[in-house]
Amino acid sequence: MRRRQILGSAAACSLAAGHLHAQPGVNDREVVLGQTGILSGPLGAVIKEFNAGAQIAFSQANANGGVSGRQVRVITLDDELKPEMAVANYRRLLVDHQVFAFFGCVGSGTTAAAAEVLRNSGVPSVGGYAVADSAREKVKGQAFFVRASSGREAQRVMQQLKTIGLTRVAAAGLDNAGGKEVVQLIQQAAAVEGMNFVGGSLVKPDGSNAVEAGRAMAATRPQAVLMYLSGSLPASCIEGVRKTGSAAVFYGLSIVQGQVLAKALGDGVRGVAIAQVMPYPWDRSNPEVVAFNRLATQANTEVNYTTFEGYLNARVMLEALSRVGRNLTQGRLLATLRSLRMRAAGMEVDFSNPLSVAGSQFVELVLLRENGRFVR
Numbered sequence: 001m002r003r004r005q006i007l008g009s010a011a012a013c014s015l016a017a018g019h020l021h022a023q024p025g026v027n028d029r030e031v032v033l034g035q036t037g038i039l040s041g042p043l044g045a046v047i048k049e050f051n052a053g054a055q056i057a058f059s060q061a062n063a064n065g066g067v068s069g070r071q072v073r074v075i076t077l078d079d080e081l082k083p084e085m086a087v088a089n090y091r092r093l094l095v096d097h098q099v100f101a102f103f104g105c106v107g108s109g110t111t112a113a114a115a116e117v118l119r120n121s122g123v124p125s126v127g128g129y130a131v132a133d134s135a136r137e138k139v140k141g142q143a144f145f146v147r148a149s150s151g152r153e154a155q156r157v158m159q160q161l162k163t164i165g166l167t168r169v170a171a172a173g174l175d176n177a178g179g180k181e182v183v184q185l186i187q188q189a190a191a192v193e194g195m196n197f198v199g200g201s202l203v204k205p206d207g208s209n210a211v212e213a214g215r216a217m218a219a220t221r222p223q224a225v226l227m228y229l230s231g232s233l234p235a236s237c238i239e240g241v242r243k244t245g246s247a248a249v250f251y252g253l254s255i256v257q258g259q260v261l262a263k264a265l266g267d268g269v270r271g272v273a274i275a276q277v278m279p280y281p282w283d284r285s286n287p288e289v290v291a292f293n294r295l296a297t298q299a300n301t302e303v304n305y306t307t308f309e310g311y312l313n314a315r316v317m318l319e320a321l322s323r324v325g326r327n328l329t330q331g332r333l334l335a336t337l338r339s340l341r342m343r344a345a346g347m348e349v350d351f352s353n354p355l356s357v358a359g360s361q362f363v364e365l366v367l368l369r370e371n372g373r374f375v376r
Contacts, residue, residue, distance in 0.1 A: 023329050025100025030071040031321065031328065034099030036089035036114075037106030037129070038081040042231025043205055046257060047106055050129055051076065052301045053310025054104055057318060060295060067321045068328070074103060079110055081176065081205065086110035090117045101126065101333060102143075103317055104310065108132040108178025115139050124334050126320065127313030130230070130255050132178040133185065136357035144337050144351050146313050146344075147277040149358045150182045150228070153253045154189040156363040157275050161224050162193045166249070169195055170222035172213055172229060172237050175202035182228040182253065198222050207233050214240020222248045230255045235264035242268075251275070251365075259304055262372035272368045277360065279345045280376055281308040288345040305374075312344045316359070 025032040037047045054074070062071045075097050079086040086107065093099045094117075102118075102125035105111065111131045115138035118125060125143035128136075133149045161169065171186040173179030183200040190197040198220035201213035210229075214237040217225055225241060225248050227234045234256050241248055252261075252274040262269045281303050283289045292311050296303045319342055324332045340351045340359075349359040366374040 023100060024094075024098035026070070026328050028070070030073055031067065032097065032099050033072065033074045033101050033103040033317070034090075034093035034097060035074055035076040035102065035104045036079045036086050036093065036110070037076070037104065039076070039078040040080060041205065042207060042233060043081060044078075045260075046230050046255070046306055047129065049257075049302070049304065049306040050104060050310035050313075052299075053296075053307030054127075054314035055310075056292070056295045056299050056301060056307075057311045057314035059299070061318050067318060068326045070328075072318070072321070075099060079107075081107050081110060083109045083113035087114045087117060090114045090121075094121055094123065099123070100328070100330065101317075103127055104129060104313060106130055107176075108135040108181065109176050111135040111143070112138050112177065118142055122334070123330055124337055126317045126337065129309070129313075130178060132181040133357055134181055135178065140357060141338065141354065142334075144316075144340075144359060145357060146316055146349055146359045147254070147309065148360050148363050150253065151185045151189070152358065152361060153275045153277065153363055154182070154186045154226070155192070156365065157226060157251050157253070158186075158189040158193045158195060160273075160365055161251070162195060166223040167195045168198050168221065168223045169226060170198050170217040170220050170224075170248075171200045171226045172203055172217060173200065173227075174229060174233075175204045179203075179228055186226050186228075201237075203229055203233050203237060207231075207236055210236030211240035211243070213237055214242075215244055217241055218244035218246040218248070222246075224249050224251060227252045227256055230257065232260060232264060234261050238265065238268070238272075249273075254278075254305070257304070257306060258368045258374060259302070259372040262368060262370055265370075267370050269368050269370050273365050274368060274374070275363055276305055276366055276374075277363055278305055278309045278312060279347050279362070280364075280366070280374070281305055282373075286346055292345075308345075312347070315344050316340075316342070316349055
């Protein structure tokens with residue numbers, strides 16, 4: 001009788017210990033990731049493309065047996081790019097859906113607003129999209145951003161403008177926390193290169209003042225206009241500038257979607273350059289790019305920079321999970337991410353520098369053609 005009591009107590013302690021150390025979002029069959037981001041309106045279309053690219057990588061991994069025998073599943077909630085909704089979504093994902101980690105969360109103001117929730121949870125986040133540098137700082141060490149920082153993009157564009165002798169620069173950004181910050185980063189980059197920043201305009205996410213914002217910038221007589229806009233907004237902004245007779249040239253930061261812009265402007269897209277933070281998605285000399293193109297075709301998904309970014313971000317997430325192995329805990333994943341160094345389609349990704357807010361420093365400028373393709 002005494003022996004049965006001891007064995008029963010030991011079993012109960014074992015069960016209690018197992019429950020104590022159980023990880024949310026992980027069981028023998030799957031690991032569950034959570035995402036909050038805008039899925040509606042012109043900006044939502046971009047995130048749906050990002051997610052389509054990410055799903056290609058996750059589906060391929062699952063078809064090959066998953067990560068250490070577990071299938072990867074992503075739960076996505078729409079926050080309309082509103083900080084209060086994003087914070088609520090983070091909490092829902094943690095409490096109601098018990099996610100193991102976050103993936104591909106969107107936006108600067110939303111990320112900054114949720115920084116305390118994210119830090120208190122101890123849950124890692126990988127592959128955030130359109131998150132400005134100051135918001136990245138708030139979650140540094142807890143969230144890991146693959147794409148180069150907005151400041152790095154602005155610096156690269158300014159260096160190019162200086163090289164070709166254009167010195168009067170204006171900027172258009174989204175009328176939110178991230179957009180305002182990026183306009184300031186562009187102004188700072190211009191000052192570093194000794195250029196004249198003549199003014200910035202903010203465009204509402206619904207595009208209602210995009211043409212008006214373009215006209216306002218044209219009044220400052222810029223030689224070049226930089227855009228931190230997404231969806232259909234860059235086309236409307238360019239239209240507003242050109243209606244004034246301005247001969248300014250246009251540069252987009254990486255959230256500008258070339259295909260959308262080309263469909264809207266047709267021949268008018270000639271000469272527009274875009275800073276890209278991902279490798280060229282049509283590079284037939286790169287085996288990883290070739291594999292992505294094949295998988296995208298099979299999935300009936302368009303090949304472009306946004307889908308490729310989703311795919312590569314998912315590849316980074318999968319690599320980190322794989323390196324942790326079968327004994328998957330949030331603490332082990334965090335430790336792995338904080339020392340992670342890898343190559344993705346030839347792009348160096350390095351999270352080991354605690355002072356950096358970006359895993360990659362890769363930025364290249366490409367010209368946009370009227371058919372929506374890019375020339376390197």
